[in-house]
Amino acid sequence: ADGLKLSSSAVREALKAGDMARAAAILGRPFAIRGEVIHGDKRGRTIGVPTANVALGDYMRPAYGVYATRSRLADGRIVDGVASLGVRPMYALETPLLEVWLFDFDGDLYGQTLDTELVAWLRGEETFDGLDALKAQIDADAAAARAVLSGS
Numbered sequence: 001a002d003g004l005k006l007s008s009s010a011v012r013e014a015l016k017a018g019d020m021a022r023a024a025a026i027l028g029r030p031f032a033i034r035g036e037v038i039h040g041d042k043r044g045r046t047i048g049v050p051t052a053n054v055a056l057g058d059y060m061r062p063a064y065g066v067y068a069t070r071s072r073l074a075d076g077r078i079v080d081g082v083a084s085l086g087v088r089p090m091y092a093l094e095t096p097l098l099e100v101w102l103f104d105f106d107g108d109l110y111g112q113t114l115d116t117e118l119v120a121w122l123r124g125e126e127t128f129d130g131l132d133a134l135k136a137q138i139d140a141d142a143a144a145a146r147a148v149l150s151g152s
Contacts, residue, residue, distance in 0.1 A: 011060075018063035018121030030070070030117035031062065033085075033098055037109040044099065047135045051083075052109050054098040054116065061085070061096060065124040068145035069100055072115040079105050082138075082145035083116060086125045101142065120148045 006026055014023035015031060024030045033054060040053035052071075064086030071079050083100040100116055122144050128134040 015060055015062040018065060018124075020062070020067070020118050020120050023062075030119055032115050032117045034113060034115045035098065037112050037114055039110060040097075040099070044101065047131055047138070049101050049135070049138055051099040051101050052114055054100060054114055056096055056098060062118060063121060063124070064096070066122045066141050067118040068120040068122060068148040070117045070119055070149065071100055071102060073109070074112040074114075079103065080146070080149045081105075081116075082122070082142050083118070084125070085118070101138070103142070103146065120145075122148075 011023055011026050011031075014020070014026065020031060033056065035054035035056060037052045038055045040051065044051040062085060065084075067083050067085060069081045069083045071081060073079060079102040081100050081102040083098055085096070085098050087094060087096055098116065100114065122141055126137070128137060
């Protein structure tokens with residue numbers, strides 16, 4: 001593996017650092033989170049960004065932040081997106097959550113299992129001065145995710 005240390009501790013280090021390319025090289029595939037889509041507080045819909053809220057199981061958490069993602073739906077379709085993994089400091093929530101905005105997707109995923117590959121780490125979690133600033137950043141994150149994913 002081109003000098004890569006192939007161990008669980010090396011994978012954990014890469015995930016904690018948000019180095020998804022290194023984690024994928026060690027694993028032989030992108031790191032993915034599998035979970036059930038649960039009902040959230042529906043804040044994303046109010047700003048035009050409906051997200052699939054994925055319940056997190058008990059496993060190693062990658063660095064909290066925003067990621068370019070590729071998700072496999074229950075019906076087998078693959079959909080690119082952008083996701084926030086963490087506690088959403090703007091809303092002071094304590095329970096970590098994966099919120100995935102699936103690009104160009106419209107449908108009901110509640111109760112379904114979603115497999116979401118964290119393809120690339122884009123930035124850490126932030127707090128914003130209101131919904132307009134948050135929406136502007138989400139739009140920038142989506143553009144960055146689309147750029148990353150178009151090359152992968």
